[in-house]
Amino acid sequence: MDAELEQTLAAIGPRLRSLRRDRGMTLEELSAATGISVSRLSRIESGKRRPTLELLIPIARAHRVALDQLIAAPATGDPRVHLTPLRRREGSVLIPLTQYPGRLKVFKQVIAPCPRRLVTHDGYEWLFVLAGELLLVLGERELILRPGEVAEFDTSEPHWFGPNGDHSVEILHIFGRKGHKATVRAHPVDH
CATH class of the missing domain: 2.60.120.10 (Jelly Rolls)
Incomplete structure (x- = not known):
């Protein structure tokens, strides 16, 4: 695995923790909203477990954000913002x-x-x-x-x-x- 991909994957857990805390949610509240156990959420946020799409999609829905915002997908080189009216x-x-x-x-x-x-x-x-x-x-x-x-x-x-x-x-x-x-x-x- 290349270094950039490893770095992107390693940053997901802390990003998820920060997002949850910014929204004033506890692990228990996020667990209730997603159906993912508190212990699994905790392991993902601490980086002890890599999140799969099956885990990231309900988390993105609970926070009402796009999936690529959770993982900070690498830039495509296109600086245009694609807005959806x-x-x-x-x-x-x-x-x-x-x-x-x-x-x-x-x-x-x-x-x-x-x-x-x-x-x-x-x-x-x-x-x-x-x-x-x-x-x-x-x-x-x-x-x-x-x-x-x-x-x-x-x-x-x-x-x-x-x-x-x-x-x-x-x-x-x-x-x-x-x-x-x-x-x-x-x-x-x-x-």
């Missing part, structure tokens, strides 16, 4: 820009007109308007954001966002499930 209700599209397990999820969204329905959940959201006008409802407040404008808010506050009017709006959307905030730093340009 998810079509939603009439005219709305969600494009996941991050497909790795992590704290922040990034999406590009085209949101078609839709009814308002305030929701709450754990996390923090950051919205950047690319095109159109976004209506953001936060509790009793209504804000209109135009291209280039940004909003960030705690999702435990009742909220809803969508187009302001009859035309779709296009946004970049960053979401952190455990309240992680997006940090944007800008430095003035000296002329």
Whole structure:
């Protein structure tokens, strides 16, 4: 076996452990979700057992990640990112820009007109308007954001966002499930 393959295989266990811990899961919870025994999962994470496809597929499903993200498949030399748009209700599209397990999820969204329905959940959201006008409802407040404008808010506050009017709006959307905030730093340009 060549050194690169050996290194890739050796890194799978620690990657699986890190992924599980980042998601706040115990071995027992992952075992319940996958049907794989706690001892087998522990041996895989510690590198004492090499995972097979039969073991990796249920783990990938439990974490909702692509199989190649679990094994960190070697790069093909093609730098293009192959995005898979998810079509939603009439005219709305969600494009996941991050497909790795992590704290922040990034999406590009085209949101078609839709009814308002305030929701709450754990996390923090950051919205950047690319095109159109976004209506953001936060509790009793209504804000209109135009291209280039940004909003960030705690999702435990009742909220809803969508187009302001009859035309779709296009946004970049960053979401952190455990309240992680997006940090944007800008430095003035000296002329």
